[in-house]
Amino acid sequence: MSSKGIRIEGLKKRYGGGDTAVHALKDVAMDVAPGEVVGLIGPSGSGKSTLLKCLGAVIDPTAGRMTLGDEVIYDDGWKVRDLRALRRDRIGFVFQAPYLIPFLDVIDNVALLPMLAGVPNAEAREQALELLTALDVHHRARAMPSQLSGGEQQRVAIARGLVNRPPVILADEPTAPLDSERAMAVIRILNDMARKFETAVIVVTHDEKIIPTFKRIYHIRDGVTHEEAGEGRGFD
Amino acid sequence: MRRLPFQGRTLALVAVIVPLLALFVYVALRSGPLAPVSVTVASVETRAITPALFGIGTVQTRYTYRIGPTFAGRVKRLDVHVGDRVKAGQVLGEMDPVDLDQRIRAQGAALKRAEAALREAAARQNFARSQARRYEQLFAVRTISEELATTKHQELQIADAALSGAQEELIRARSDGEALVAQRNNLRLVAPVDGLVAVRDVDPGTTIVAGQPVVEVIAPESLWINARFDQVSASGLGAGLPASVVLRSRNGQALTGRVLRVEPMADAVTEETLAKVAFDSRPEPLPPIGELAEVTIELPALPAAPVIPNAAIRREAGQVGVWKIVDGDARFTPVKLGVGDLDGHVQVLEGVRDGEQVVVYSEKALTAGSRIDVVDDIPGVPR
């Protein structure tokens, strides 16, 4: 899968219409290269979540243009017909909480995505195991999510986000419930994985601990993004 | 890829689901129409049976003497009461004679008067005879006229007639008197035989019509049972067969007896054959007349033949038969039945042979497609 990251230009989102219309996103522009991890920071009500939902193709933007890899997926309207397949195959999600499916064991939680795409079970599990190995949780492959620690769960969640090798991963507050050590570990993993799998990673966060690790940060305020250079300290 | 973490869970699930399914299959197969029918079987045996007849009857006496006057009248006295033993010839009571005694006395007087008249006639005849003889001798010597002699002869003849008339009159008067005495005796109620007063219908002073009984005397030696047998099951009933009699008041105590005779007249309405059964010895104390009795008559034992319990007899599509066990399946076989005994054994004339197994009891009605399950006892039967 060719991965040239994600590029967003002039994205707008308006809720409602007429006088009561709320312009949640006014002008969003982002450009994340494969292997790059950027932060997306903004106060509450700044449009962070709306942007994430637009990027995640669960709500429709009002206007703008999104390019995923080398395919324009949105240009004042969706350009791909099957948004589910888009979400499944080309966008990886990592949530604040791991949101693993409690009735599936670890490997099937990860393998579920390729399975949904029609990959045979055995092959899907092989892919999943590969990811789990990369994330160093393969020894818990047959455990149930409830038997894992928080960090392990988050790693499994990351594995799930990566299993279909999407060009972009949207991480929504992935470190919020974790202490700083584990938060750092997660960010490190995201960085490692971004490099390893050539994936663009957008981390939505307001976790002060991890902000310094980003090389580039997008601030969003009143529906407008501003790009700035981060400290890019990396990991200690 | 076998999933180890599921094994404990899966085992537990299997532990619940498998018994449940097994139970379900068991339930589906063992209940409802698919379930086999529990039956018990018995072998056909060849043996002799003693058939018997069962009937009920009432205790009666062979002779009942209803004693009463031959003409209407009033009962003057009655000396016996119910339960009294009486001897033959004993006076039990008497009817009011009304004027009979006076009439007997008058008849006595009339008799005496007739005797007097006879004596008078005899005297007259005696005199007439001597007169006639004398005049005859006188006439022979011609001392008197022929006319006179003839007259005297005639007088003798008249006297003769008067005498015989008086004699007859005496006989009449005597017979009249005897007749009245006989009538007087007839007013007495006399026991004709030794017996027991069973009924006393009226009391002294009651006026009764001619022929109405005053007392009934029975002869206890002549007690018998008037037994009734349903015509359907009365074949073989005949005089002389031994009988066992159970009186309603003496349940469990059987008295022996013998069939005295089978009545030539059967009861057309109740469809019963009547028979009289006499006791071998007089039961003591005497049972009350009219008491209900159960009579079992033993018929001569029959030669040995295949015998089945009567509970095995079934009816299928208009045919009487049994369910025979053939290769573990029940198969209906029509049979021809002979006689049975009172214990429920029935001879089979045709249809089954000695040693064959037949279904006796079954949990429900058998049909051609029934699967059977041979058991010792039908479940649910109280012991």
Added chain:
Amino acid sequence: MISLAGRDILHAWGKFVFTGIGLGLLIGVTLTMAGVYRGMVDDGRALLDNSGADLWVVQKDTLGPYAESSSVNDDAYRTLLAMPGIAQAVNVTYLTMQVRRGDLDVRAMVVGIAPGRPGIPGWPPYLVAGRQITRGHYEAVADIASGFRLGDRVAIRRNHYVVVGLTRRMVSSSGDPMVFIPLKDAQEAQFLKDNDAIWQSRRRTGANPAFNRPGVPDLLDAVIASQSTNAFVNAVLVTLEPGHAPEEIARSVGRWKRLTAYTRPQMEEILVGKLIATSARQIGMFLVILAVVSAAIVAFIIYTLTMDKIREIAVLKLIGTRNRTIAAMIMQQALALGLIGFVVGKITATFAAPLFPKYVLLVPFDSIAGFFAVLAICVLASVVAIRMALRIDPAEAIGG
């Protein structure tokens, strides 16, 4: 692709099985209720089957002998026997009365059976213990539901009877056990109430100057004797020779003998259609209510199970699970629940049925129909939950 429903059930199988068992008990009650109805119908049929007759000849224009009282002269069978096509005509009496054994008083249907031997219409067609009646008087065969045992002496009115045989499923249309006694005894039992009543009746007759005339001393005895006989039976059971249509014979009996004859379908119509019609409707109503309650409960359970999984469903949707897959998951769970419920219900009903005082007949057809009804109810009940699941917004998975 793995089965999401299966995995979910395996994950929470305890909850599932217990919910299923609870539902199963409800289904068991429903199946039992259907069984009660079938049992009532079967009681009526058993009554007809056990009598072994092709035709029932009763008093003219009555619905006798089971649904209405009927009396026929006890010699009517002779004239019936003379009719062409009639193989057997047998008197029978039916009277529901108290049968006493010691202090125990059992309400039973006393059946007077004509003398003869087994196989005659009216006789118990099969036994479970003992023997058939052999004596013409004072023997009885009782249904085991009466609680009598072999050798018991039971009293019916003034006479005592020895129980010589036991039978099963011989019940009246209202489920009372039958007690078979010889016909003559039964006729007497129908007429003779008790000794006091006889004495009073005699005294009443004696007080009537028309019967107690001084000049005719035997008249009173004759009148009393004529009062103490009962020359009536309730019905004549008729079997036909092969090749004769029951309807035709019934018509000709009705026309020429001034009696009414019913064929088997007509009797069934009387018993099932008239005697137990309202009870049947009552039970039908119960069945409908139970079905609705079951449906509501299944719907509620499935809805709750789905509600518990809103977050998971949102995640599944977000990561691209098709609606079809999610709907299938919910419906499969509903069906699995129904399946467990049905199995448990069937087992419960089967084991509970013999405990009921009246006969409960579980018909396989009812079970099969019940099975499909349960599945249909589960599918319908899952629709609500499916609708809700499909409305879940995948965006919910993304916080904020």
